[in-house]
Amino acid sequence: MRRMSPIRLGLLTALLALVLDQASKTAVLSWSASWGEPLKVITPFMDFVAIWNTGISYGLFPQGETGRWVLVAVKIAAAIGFAVWLARTPRRLEAFGLGLLIGGALGNAVDRVVYGGVFDFISLHAGDFRWYVFNVADIAVVVGVVILLYDALFARASNSPPSEGSPKGNL
Numbered sequence: 001m002r003r004m005s006p007i008r009l010g011l012l013t014a015l016l017a018l019v020l021d022q023a024s025k026t027a028v029l030s031w032s033a034s035w036g037e038p039l040k041v042i043t044p045f046m047d048f049v050a051i052w053n054t055g056i057s058y059g060l061f062p063q064g065e066t067g068r069w070v071l072v073a074v075k076i077a078a079a080i081g082f083a084v085w086l087a088r089t090p091r092r093l094e095a096f097g098l099g100l101l102i103g104g105a106l107g108n109a110v111d112r113v114v115y116g117g118v119f120d121f122i123s124l125h126a127g128d129f130r131w132y133v134f135n136v137a138d139i140a141v142v143v144g145v146v147i148l149l150y151d152a153l154f155a156r157a158s159n160s161p162p163s164e165g166s167p168k169g170n171l
Contacts (some may be wrong), residue, residue: 006095010086013096017103021136022110028121039123047123051133054117068112075109093151100144107137 004012032040032050039049056071079102086098111118120133 003092006089006092007087009092010089010095010099010102013099014102014106017100017137017140018107018110021103021107021140024136025107025111025119025121029119032121045124045126047125048121049123049133051120052115052117053120053133068116072109072112075105075112079105079109091151093147093155097144097147097151100140100147104137104140104144107135107140111137 028048029050032048035050039047041047054068082098082102082105086095086102089095089098108118118135118137120135120138122135122139123133124131
């Protein structure tokens with residue numbers, strides 16, 4: 001069986017991240033209409049809460065109508081930049097990480113275009129400490145960044161030949 005090319009892997013990952021993000025947002029948004037309280041307890045450490053983020057990350061700097069479209073443009077520009085990078089990479093791990101970034105950026109851009117803000121609903125907590133509320137697109141972006149950092153710092157380094165004069169090169 002032939003291995004999937006990096007660009008196909010990245011594009012498929014982007015599509016999957018986008019679909020999972022939009023499907024989860026649609027499901028929770030629809031479901032939240034039936035909640036009697038502002039949040040729905042899912043597990044002892046996770047709640048769902050329906051929040052519209054009209055600002056930048058974590059609701060910082062709420063934006064008006066102009067800011068909304070600036071943020072849409074930034075997300076689309078980022079997705080295009082990552083797609084150009086994806087088209088040039090021969091590395092599957094890097095392609096997977098880029099696909100997650102593309103899908104996450106497009107998922108939140110769709111929300112801004114359709115609703116005017118990003119729908120966030122996952123709230124993690126430990127006792128009284130609560131983390132920021134986020135969504136599947138945000139998870140895709142964070143995991144994509146972690147994968148790219150891992151790839152840059154560890155995976156590539158372990159695959160590169162030792163340099164002349166290094167301890168490994170002298171063995």
